[in-house]
Amino acid sequence: MNRGALLPVLCLVGALCAAPARAQDVPAQCDLTTSTKAEAGQDEDKRPVVFVHGWTGGPLIDSANALSDALDGKISTYAFDYSKVSSHWASDSRIAPCLAAYLGQVSAAHRGVGGDGRLIVVAHSMGGLALRYALTPELAEKVPYVITFGTPMLGSPWGGADGPSRLVEVFQQAFGKDLPDAAGRDGGKCLAEHTKGAPLPDGCGDLPPWLPEGVTLTQIGGDATVDRTFFGFKAYSIPLAGDGVVPLPSAHGYPLSGPGGQPPLDGAKSYSRRSTCSIDFGLVNRAAHELAFVPGAMALDYLTLQDIQQDRFSLPVQAYLGGVTIAASCSHTRLTTERKSVDHAVAVIKEALTALAAPAGGTATTVTNVVALDKAGNPAAGWAVENDGTELDECHPSPAAVGADIGWCGSTAAGALVCWVKADRHSLLCGDFPWNKRLRAMVSTKAVPALAPPQTADPWGLELESGAKCLLRNGGSWPGRADEYVGAYSCDDESVFVLVGNDRVPVDRSGAAWTVKVGGLSATNEALPPPTTERVRTAYFAAAP
């Protein structure tokens, strides 16, 4: 390929791809300075939508504006920008973990203004794969809706070690993008085609993980048809079933795309939508001939048909698809702003906004009484026991108990806030969290007396509207704040706290929907923003068998 030919190819490729906080822990290697500030435009009544661009791409500003305009200001938009390292594979330490940190920041900022912290993510191309690597089950609770535009779930014929993608990356280096090691997590190489759990090329690491339970994925794919016409009269049409870069089966390929080739039964739900368009062959032909690698006088349609049918990614096919990518309205490069695709995304976001506005699981808080033992004193079905051996010196009724003989035993360091007392009055099975079905076997040096539950128990754990899981405080020294509030529950590894004011009532149970005050704490008792009110989705208590 001569130099003259290279430029247009690379420009096309720019096409291949294209379409951005603090407080949270941000890995040192992440540069979030060019992404939209997580606090920008936050409003309790606006749903944050985070846009993630693709391989060799840049921030999806146009797409964000198009969706924001179409949704009448019901969303606030945030563009994640990893453009400097966007030639690297989605799982690169400067992409997926940084996206995770950014999503955490945007979620926290939304909670900071009184929102519930839940986000919608719109990702283009490889951005959708970066999200898959980024979403842990915990983070997924903050990202219930994901929309992908032309994400190559099963790769792209342009990808792979022998594909033309490396040239693009070399070209992009001239514009300041980092050039990946071809033997390592090279984005273009790792975008190779694969299916049903087949591994990625060497150096690319594991397949993108399945999305966690609770996520609803909508995959939007472009589907271009080339009409061959002469003077406006149609001769025939060639349905390409793709957007010029990502074949439709790949854009809709989530259910075949993860480890093992079959998604877990309790995993994310996925739906597919198609954005169709027709384009006249004349425009494809002209655009293709602008790609200087096209051989002289190539009658593209003439040569291409057979190669397309026989799955050969030949030069004529590349030229043909390149022409489509440049010229078609639903092509890979235009998918994030093209009217039909935007309409699809708007429809999905409207549904999501409605669903997110309704309290999850109904209005009322669900009360779950956790019973870890059966009547014989053995662990209940599904509960596992670990022999801890810790000796406990005194037990009192657990503050979270709604049944007899459930103790809170010293010392604080033992973490024995909820312990079921066995018949011998010395053996106890203590739970760390109400939601993980794990018990630790401990021993009391004294016979535990009969324990009656408190008149009003405090929930052992809380699951908040935002998805945060919060555990009742078990004494100890906690950070504080300048106002009257103190910590009552710690949530998600102390990233946020349920606070209690002078009334000493941590959970407002005056309505069917219980609420709590949520806010931060500081090791130096700083003045912090006032707490926000959040609905309790589920409250867990400890009950007797």
Place this chain on the structure above:
Amino acid sequence: MLFGGSGVEGVATTPAASAPSGSAAAAPLTGEQADELATDLISGDEARVREAVAVSPEQPLEPGLAPSLASAVIEVDASTFQPQPDGSAVVAARVDGKRWTIRLVAVEGRWLISSTEAAQ
């Protein structure tokens, strides 16, 4: 997994049998050849239409194509013939009084119509 495939009707001819030559040696389009192209296009006969366009012989055409072209008045102006650096050529045409640009490719020494675009 390429694009389309099963949805593509017809079969392209083998490149060896009918590929455009791309030859720089293809002679400029003469007035006579231009007239012949126009005549074939408006013949109403699909076989003759195929003589003027670069389409695989096995590619089915819309039944309405030949009759539609037959109803048009087509003039190809050989004097506007311009070879292109990539080996193709362009020539101007008028169809029912409207101006079009035709892109030609040389197939076995003959200029055939690859694509047409309405002139801006």
